[in-house]
Amino acid sequence: MIIDLPNTSTAALNKRLVKLRENAGLPMIGRVLTLIVVTNEVVGSESAIRSANNASREHPCRVIVVIRGNRAAANRLDAQIRVGGDAGASEVIVLRTSGGLTTQGAALATPLLLPDTPVAAWWPRNSPTNLAADRIGQLCQRRITDSDAEGHPTDALAKRASGYSPGDTDLAWARITPWRALMTSLLDQPPYEKITAATVGGPESAGSIDLACGWLAARLGIDVRRAVGKQMVVLERKSGNIVIEGINSRTVEVRITGQEPMRAPLPDRSVAECLAEDLRRMDSDEIYAEALTGLDRVIHSSSSDR
Structure with missing residues (x-):
């Protein structure tokens, strides 16, 4: 009605x-x-x-x-x-x-x-x-x-970082929740080696990709390369790389040195799904705040590595 x-x-x-x-x-x-x-x-x-x-x-x-x-x-x-x-x-x-x-x-x-x-x-x-x-x-x-919806997502994130207050959040942050969960699960397996370098690739105008870089930089304590191209993450360590690559809008392939490649469902998230996630909590999201501070350690480049 x-x-x-x-x-x-x-x-x-x-x-x-x-x-x-x-x-x-x-x-x-x-x-x-x-x-x-x-x-x-x-x-x-x-x-x-x-x-x-x-x-x-x-x-x-x-x-x-x-x-x-x-x-x-x-x-x-x-x-x-x-x-x-x-x-x-x-x-x-x-x-x-x-x-x-x-x-x-x-x-x-x-x-x-x-x-x-x-x-x-x-x-x-x-x-x-x-x-x-x-x-x-x-x-x-x-x-x-929603920094992804702004005309210049990188500038929008800089604005969010400079004016951040507890309670602020971004739908672009919720979009990468499944990616962050997958990366965390992969790093929580042997051989537990330090990540020495990281690259995150994706569309040029995507605040979610920038936030993923900032999150990795803050959590790993290293500079992270932000590449333009296919949606993928490359984590380098002594025993070999961990590569997560988007195959389509619903599936990713995981390649770890010395292991058979595997595929996992990781569908794109709608605005409504991201909004619902952000409404589940009303307190401060400290990890999001850390990702904003990590943006200072993101190095932008022109193309993604394979």
């Missing part, structure tokens, strides 16, 4: 929500958090809403979508309430703003926050430099960005 409230106010919106609960039995019990999505029409608000709805099946929540429209237009708030099949396991409140209201997202969202539950914010693109200092970011325990 979708209810449109053109040219409205947050007070009128709240009254309509109360009426829905009374007349239609709109559920409140079971909502575990509030997710604020900050976007604009150019980015594609419907795509962000679909991802939030899918993530809500794991984390039933209230989703507040703040869409920043034309600042030069007259002040106006057009709202929409989505429940039932149009909202996944959540209830979605869409706030389309224009004029001076485009800068008042935090004030508009505050009256709509669920009481006594954590608050998370997600910027699908065009995130602020300092998330914790942003007015919406100040409302939240968890602040989520």
Whole structure:
């Protein structure tokens, strides 16, 4: 069910929500958090809403979508309430703003926050430099960005590193969770030798690849080469290399010196899957913070090694 409230106010919106609960039995019990999505029409608000709805099946929540429209237009708030099949396991409140209201997202969202539950914010693109200092970011325990979706992921990660605060995270970080788990499991096997060099390859504009480099640099205490080309990881050690190479979007091949190659399922992760992972915790992700500091030890080059 979708209810449109053109040219409205947050007070009128709240009254309509109360009426829905009374007349239609709109559920409140079971909502575990509030997710604020900050976007604009150019980015594609419907795509962000679909991802939030899918993530809500794991984390039933209230989703507040703040869409920043034309600042030069007259002040106006057009709202929409989505429940039932149009909202996944959540209830979605869409706030389309224009004029001076485009800068008042935090004030508009505050009256709509669920009481006594954590608050998370997600910027699908065009995130602020300092998330914790942003007015919406100040409302939240968890602040989520996506450096892979930015025009210049490397610059976006530099921005995240310079303005990091506990609670910040990145969907690009969640995208490499299976890769990090695989690398960790391979290194947790004999002969337990020190890794002397590491190379991570992948598309040039991929913040997730940069973060993988930063993570390895921080955990291994070495410089890591960031190559452009096939998605792969090469870890060098005295007894021979460990190579993990993407064969397609769902499978990787692992080659270890002296052993037969093997293949493992490692499918690409959707935005919704990454968002659901980031909503599982509201505390500080110290390993992500270490990966950001490790970016200083990443050496960029033009092509990947085989």
